[in-house]
Amino acid sequence: MSEETAMRSLDIAFASPSSRIKIEFQGGExxxxxxxxxxxxxxxxxxxISLGKKVDFxxxxxxxxxxxxxxxxxxxxxxxxxxxxDGPADLHNKNRPRPGGNSHQLAxxxxxxxxxxLGPDRVGALMTTTEASLDxxxxxxxxxxxxxxxxxxxxxxxxxxxxxxxxxxxKYDAKKWLxxxxxxxxxxxxxxxxxxxxxxxxxxxxxxxxxxxRPIGYVDLRSPAGTGLGALVYNYDGNVFASDxxxxxxxxxxxxxxxxxxxxxxxxxxxxxxxxxxxxxxxxTQCAPECSTCVFESHCGADPVYHHATQGDALGIKPLSxxxxxQKGIMxxxxxxxxxxxxxxxxxxxxxxx
Amino acid sequence: xxxxxxxxxxxxxxxxxxxLPFNLERTGTNQYLVANLVGDxxxxxxxxxxxxxxxQIQPGDGLYEKAYSAHLITGTNQNAQRQLLALRLxxxxxFLRQVTPLHIFVVTLAMRALVPxxxxxxxxxxxxALRYERRNRDALSRYRLRESLVPNQD
Numbered sequence: 169m170s171e172e173t174a175m176r177s178l179d180i181a182f183a184s185p186s187s188r189i190k191i192e193f194q195g196g197e198x199x200x201x202x203x204x205x206x207x208x209x210x211x212x213x214x215x216x217i218s219l220g221k222k223v224d225f226x227x228x229x230x231x232x233x234x235x236x237x238x239x240x241x242x243x244x245x246x247x248x249x250x251x252x253x254d255g256p257a258d259l260h261n262k263n264r265p266r267p268g269g270n271s272h273q274l275a276x277x278x279x280x281x282x283x284x285x286l287g288p289d290r291v292g293a294l295m296t297t298t299e300a301s302l303d304x305x306x307x308x309x310x311x312x313x314x315x316x317x318x319x320x321x322x323x324x325x326x327x328x329x330x331x332x333x334x335x336x337x338x339k340y341d342a343k344k345w346l347x348x349x350x351x352x353x354x355x356x357x358x359x360x361x362x363x364x365x366x367x368x369x370x371x372x373x374x375x376x377x378x379x380x381x382r383p384i385g386y387v388d389l390r391s392p393a394g395t396g397l398g399a400l401v402y403n404y405d406g407n408v409f410a411s412d413x414x415x416x417x418x419x420x421x422x423x424x425x426x427x428x429x430x431x432x433x434x435x436x437x438x439x440x441x442x443x444x445x446x447x448x449x450x451x452x453t454q455c456a457p458e459c460s461t462c463v464f465e466s467h468c469g470a471d472p473v474y475h476h477a478t479q480g481d482a483l484g485i486k487p488l489s490x491x492x493x494x495q496k497g498i499m500x501x502x503x504x505x506x507x508x509x510x511x512x513x514x515x516x517x518x519x520x521x522x
Numbered sequence: 523x524x525x526x527x528x529x530x531x532x533x534x535x536x537x538x539x540x541x542l543p544f545n546l547e548r549t550g551t552n553q554y555l556v557a558n559l560v561g562d563x564x565x566x567x568x569x570x571x572x573x574x575x576x577x578q579i580q581p582g583d584g585l586y587e588k589a590y591s592a593h594l595i596t597g598t599n600q601n602a603q604r605q606l607l608a609l610r611l612x613x614x615x616x617f618l619r620q621v622t623p624l625h626i627f628v629v630t631l632a633m634r635a636l637v638p639x640x641x642x643x644x645x646x647x648x649x650x651a652l653r654y655e656r657r658n659r660d661a662l663s664r665y666r667l668r669e670s671l672v673p674n675q676d
Contacts, residue, residue: 169630177627181625185621186620187620189622190623191625195629195631196629201632205629381614382613384617390617398623401626402626439621462547463546464561466560
C-alpha cells in the first residue's frame with residue numbers, strides 16, 4: 169500500500185459518521201510494512217483530534233517480527249495486537265507451515281512478550297479451525313489456558329486449506345463442527361466451575377443478544393448485515409471491499425463485494441453503491457424466507473458474503489446453509505444449558521454482562 | 523378505614539386481547555419454543571399454543587399470565603406492551619447508529635515473514651513457501667464448491 173493510497177483511505181474512514189472508529193492493520197503480514205503503519209497511526213491521530221473523534225488501532229499479526237521498536241510503538245499509541253493461535257505446537261505448525269517449522273514458538277513468544285510490555289489485555293488471539301482441529305478441542309482450550317488468555321473464540325471450520333470433498337462427506341461438516349463446539353464449550357464451563365474465569369467468546373456474544381438488549385454490531389450477528397455498514401476494507405492497491413472475505417473472493421476473480429477504489433470514490437459513493445445496498449437489502453433476516461419466521465431470528469444475522477460464496481446468492485437458501493445450521497445448533501445448545509444445568513447457566517449468565 | 527378494592531376492580535371491564543408478533547419452532551412431541559419480538563424465549567405445550575393463538579385465555583388460568591409476561595399478548599387498546607417492545611427493539615438495533623466503525627487497512631500482501639527470509643532460503647524451502655502462498659489463494663475457489671446443496675442436519 170502506498171502512502172497516497174493510505175491517506176485517501178483515511179479520508180474515507182474519517183468521513184464515516186461514526187464518532188469512534190477502529191483502524192485494523194492486516195496483510196499479508198502487516199509488520200512487513202511497519203513504516204506505513206507508523207505514518208497512518210500518527211496521521212489518523214491528528215485527524216481524530218481535529219474532527220473530535222476517537223480512534224483505536226489494532227495490528228493483526230503473526231508476531232514473528234515483533235521487536236522492541238514495535239512494542240514501544242504499540243505502547244505509546246495504545247495499539248492492540250491480535251494474533252493467531254490454533255492450538256498446541258503440532259497443530260499450529262501444521263496449519264501454518266513455515267521454514268523451520270517454528271510458527272507456534274514465534275506466536276507464543278510474541279504473545280508472552282506483548283503481555284509483559286503492553287499488559288495482559290492488550291493482545292488477543294484467534295484460532296482457525298481446520299479438519300485437524302476437530303478431535304483436538306480439549307488440547308486447544310488447554311493451550312489457551314497455558315498462555316493465560318482470558319477466553320477462546322471457537323471459530324467455525326475454516327474454508328481454507330480444504331480439499332474439495334465428496335458431497336457425502338461435506339454433509340457432515342456442520343454436524344461435526346457442532347460436536348467440536350459443544351465439547352469445547354463444556355470443557356470451558358468445566359474450567360469455570362473449577363474456579364478460573366474463562367470465556368468462550370462466540371457464546372458470550374450470542375448470550376448478550378439472548379439475555380440483554382444491548383446492541384451487538386458483530387458482523388455475523390446482525391441484520392442489516394455488517395458488510396460495508398460495519399466495516400470497510402482498503403486493499404493494498406486501493407480497491408475497497410465490503411468485507412475481508414469479499415477481498416479474498418476478489419483474489420479468486422469474484423468482484424461481487426468490490427465497492428470501488430479510493431482514487432475515484434468517496435465514503436458516500438461506496439456506502440450507497442448499488443452493489444452494497446443490493447447485498448444488504450436482499451439478505452435481511454427480518455424478511456428472508458426461513459429467517460423471518462425462525463424462532464432464533466432476533467439473535468442471528470445475515471451473512472451475504474458467506475451465502476454468496478457458498479450458494480452464489482447473497483440471501484441463500486437457509487435449509488442448505490451450514491451458517492444457519494451452526495447458528496441454530498449453538499443457540500439450541502445454549503438454551504438447553506440455561507434451562508437444564510443451573511451451575512453452568514450461572515456461568516453463561518455472567519458472560520452476558522460486560 | 524380506607525381499604526384497597528378487590529382485584530377485579532382494577533381490570534378493564536371487557537378487555538379484548540390481541541396477539542403480539544412471535545415466532546415459534548416445534549422442539550419435540552407436544553413442545554414448542556416461542557420467541558417474542560425481541561427474542562425472549564418461552565416453552566409452550568401444543569395445547570397452550572393453540573389456546574394462545576385462539577386467545578382462549580383469561581386472567582387466573584396461568585397461561586394468560588405467562589403470555590402477558592412474555593409479551594405475547596396485549597390488551598387491544600393498551601399501548602404499554604407495544605411501547606416497551608419498541609423501546610427494547612430500538613436499543614437492540616442501535617448498533618445501526620454507529621455506521622462503519624471498522625476500517626481494515628491491508629498494508630501489504632506479503633505473508634508470514636516469508637518474504638524477508640526468502641532470498642536466504644534454500645531453494646527447497648523457497649518452493650514450499652511459495653506453494654503455501656498459492657494454496658491460500660486457491661482456497662476460496664474451492665470454498666465456493668463446498669456446501670452446494672447440502673441440507674442441514676436436523
